[in-house]
Amino acid sequence: MSRTPATFIREGVSLKPFNSFQIEAEAALWTEITAEPDLLRLQDTAAFQQQPRFVLGGGSNILFTQNFPGLIIKVRIPGVTVLSEDDHEVVVRAGAGVNWDELVRYATDRGWAGLENLSMIPGETGAAPIQNIGAYGVELESVFVSLDAIHLESGDKTVFDREMCRFGYRDSIFKKEHKGKYLITSVTLRLSKRPQLRLEYGNLKAVLDADGARNPDIRDVSRAVRKIRASKLPDPAATGNAGSFFKNPVLTADRFHELSERHPTVPSFPAGNQVKVPAAWLIDQCGFKGKRIGDAGVHEHHALILVNHGNATGRDLLDLADAIRTEVQERFGITLVPEVNIV
Ligand code: EPU
Numbered sequence: 001m002s003r004t005p006a007t008f009i010r011e012g013v014s015l016k017p018f019n020s021f022q023i024e025a026e027a028a029l030w031t032e033i034t035a036e037p038d039l040l041r042l043q044d045t046a047a048f049q050q051q052p053r054f055v056l057g058g059g060s061n062i063l064f065t066q067n068f069p070g071l072i073i074k075v076r077i078p079g080v081t082v083l084s085e086d087d088h089e090v091v092v093r094a095g096a097g098v099n100w101d102e103l104v105r106y107a108t109d110r111g112w113a114g115l116e117n118l119s120m121i122p123g124e125t126g127a128a129p130i131q132n133i134g135a136y137g138v139e140l141e142s143v144f145v146s147l148d149a150i151h152l153e154s155g156d157k158t159v160f161d162r163e164m165c166r167f168g169y170r171d172s173i174f175k176k177e178h179k180g181k182y183l184i185t186s187v188t189l190r191l192s193k194r195p196q197l198r199l200e201y202g203n204l205k206a207v208l209d210a211d212g213a214r215n216p217d218i219r220d221v222s223r224a225v226r227k228i229r230a231s232k233l234p235d236p237a238a239t240g241n242a243g244s245f246f247k248n249p250v251l252t253a254d255r256f257h258e259l260s261e262r263h264p265t266v267p268s269f270p271a272g273n274q275v276k277v278p279a280a281w282l283i284d285q286c287g288f289k290g291k292r293i294g295d296a297g298v299h300e301h302h303a304l305i306l307v308n309h310g311n312a313t314g315r316d317l318l319d320l321a322d323a324i325r326t327e328v329q330e331r332f333g334i335t336l337v338p339e340v341n342i343v
Contacts (some may be wrong), residue, residue, distance in 0.1 A: 008032070009047045009071075018059045018074065022240030023314045025064035029071040034097070036150065036157075043155055052079070053152065054343065057096065057127035057197040061242050062341045065314035070258055075126050077185055080106060090238050091145060093188045096126025100133070108222045111119050113195030114143040116222040117204075120229045122236055122243065126184040131339070132167045132175040137201035141167040149182040154207055158182070163197055169271065170339055173249045183215055197221055203228065232302050240308030241299065245321060246279045246336040259332065279328075279336055280304035296320040318342065 013030035016022055029047050033039050052070040054201050056062075077095035080103065084091045090112050093230040094103050100123050104115045117138035127133075128149055133140050146161045166173045174182065195218050199205045204224055211227075213220040234241050248269075251259065259268050263285075271275045283289070283303040290300040295312035296319070299305035306317055325336050 009045065010079075014074070015064055015068065017063050018056060019064055019240050019242075020058070020060040020234075020240060021063055021234035021308050021312075021314070022147075023064045023308065023312070023316065023317075025314065026067045028067070028069050030074065032074045032076050033069065034076045034184070036077075039073075039150055039183060040155055042073070043152075052180075054180070058099070058123035059305070060122035060236065061127065061131065061339070062343060063242065063314050063317055064343050065075075065318050066343075068343065073183065074184065075124070076184075076266040077126070082291055088191050089190055090186060091161050091190050093181065093186050094125045095186050096124060096184050098125045099123075099137070100125055100128055104222065108218050111193065111195075111218065112191035113193070113197075113218045114138075114189065114191045116218040117198055117201075117225055119222040119225040119294075125187050129165055129167075129184065129187060130172055131170045132165075132172050134170065136204055136228075137198045137270075139167070141165075145188040145190050147184050147188065148186045150183055151182045167195065169250065169276075169334075197272060229275060231303060234299050234301075234307055236282070239299075240312070241305050242340045244304045244339050245306045246283075246304060246324075247332050247339045248276045248279050248303070249282075250274045250276050251334075263332070277334070282328045282332055282334060282336070286324070286326055286331055292322075293320055298324075298325075314342075 008031060010030045011028065013049050015025045015027055029050055031042060031274045048071065050070045053073050054068060056072050056074045076097040078097055079095040080098060081093045082090055100121055101119065103125055104119050107115045117136040118133060121135060128140050130142060130154055144162050146159050148157065148159055150157050197216060207228055208216050208223040210219060211224065251269050252274055256268060267278055267281055280303040288298045289303040291298050292309065294316055295309040296316040297307050297309050299307050306320060308317065321338065328334055328336050
């Protein structure tokens with residue numbers, strides 16, 4: 001154990017409470033950051049020189065496949081601040097450690113629109129831009145203004161605007177060139193007081209209609225999204241999971257045409273001039289839904305969600321994911337790419 005004035009480093013910390021898959025793994029070294037100066041002080045410690053290092057948010061998009069041999073930096077930076085507000089919009093900055101869904105509720109309760117379709121996504125605000133979280137036809141990108149980040153090596157602070165983040169489908173520069181290089185401290189979003197509801201995805205409109213919401217507002221939309229998610233996706237508090245395990249493959253129009261000739265029932269969504277195919281459908285067709293190998297399984301209501309039924313290891317889940325990838329590749333000639341961060 002070592003202690004510096006504001007930085008506390010622990011050894012041999014169980015990661016089970018800190019990953020939504022509820023995988024048992026151990027971090028050799030562990031520290032928590034509640035404000036920017038904590039990180040600057042941490043950089044002066046011997047523990048910080050240990051490699052590898054890993055910045056952990058809510059742990060809701062990660063699969064630990066082994067003990068972590070270096071330092072885990074858990075981000076707990078709190079706070080939501082209104083930076084500006086007028087009759088049309090409000091610009092809010094949230095600390096990276098703010099629970100995402102609490103931020104959604106905070107905004108939605110005040111009638112600030114833009115986050116309602118992103119209700120109930122597990123995880124913390126700082127991780128949201130890394131994979132440009134998305135659901136029900138909306139991606140974080142649409143409300144994003146900027147983020148503050150500190151470079152782990154140099155300690156330099158940079159403000160990344162939307163262009164610098166190079167957002168894509170479940171993608172950003174923080175999954176590519178800047179992977180593992182920065183610690184995001186806060187995220188700034190622009191929310192609207194003149195909502196333009198986005199109801200075109202899946203059965204969102206039907207659920208609102210069934211609930212009798214004839215003139216829905218953003219609270220109704222948030223409620224409907226929560227209802228759909230709760231009916232399809234397992235609660236990570238009860239059953240370990242990390243949401244969608246794979247990204248939905250995006251195919252060229254030609255490639256999709258070929259696929260739909262062979263498989264006329266394949267569902268699809270437009271993605272610019274390409275076509276997105278639900279990975280869940282491909283996996284479902286291969287018969288994996290509800291399957292289980294030991295404690296690693298595929299959720300019974302949704303084929304894209306891998307679950308830990310109790311004591312699965314990260315390896316068990318990875319083996320199951322590999323079996324799925326192989327089968328989908330053989331049957332459809334499509335390579336599934338994990339959405340979850342495998343460590
Ligand atoms: N489907 C099946 N079998 C299943 C489940 C779905 O065939 O077991 C087919 C159906 O045709 C369905 C289609 O797949 O219409 C799409 O399913 P769903 O609407 O549940 O969406 P998804 O494409 O599987 C994506 C996101 C989710 C997000 C939903 C809703 C990705 C990787 N996943 O899932 O995000 O909540 O859309 O917008 O893009 C996450 O990223 O962790 C996540 C849960």
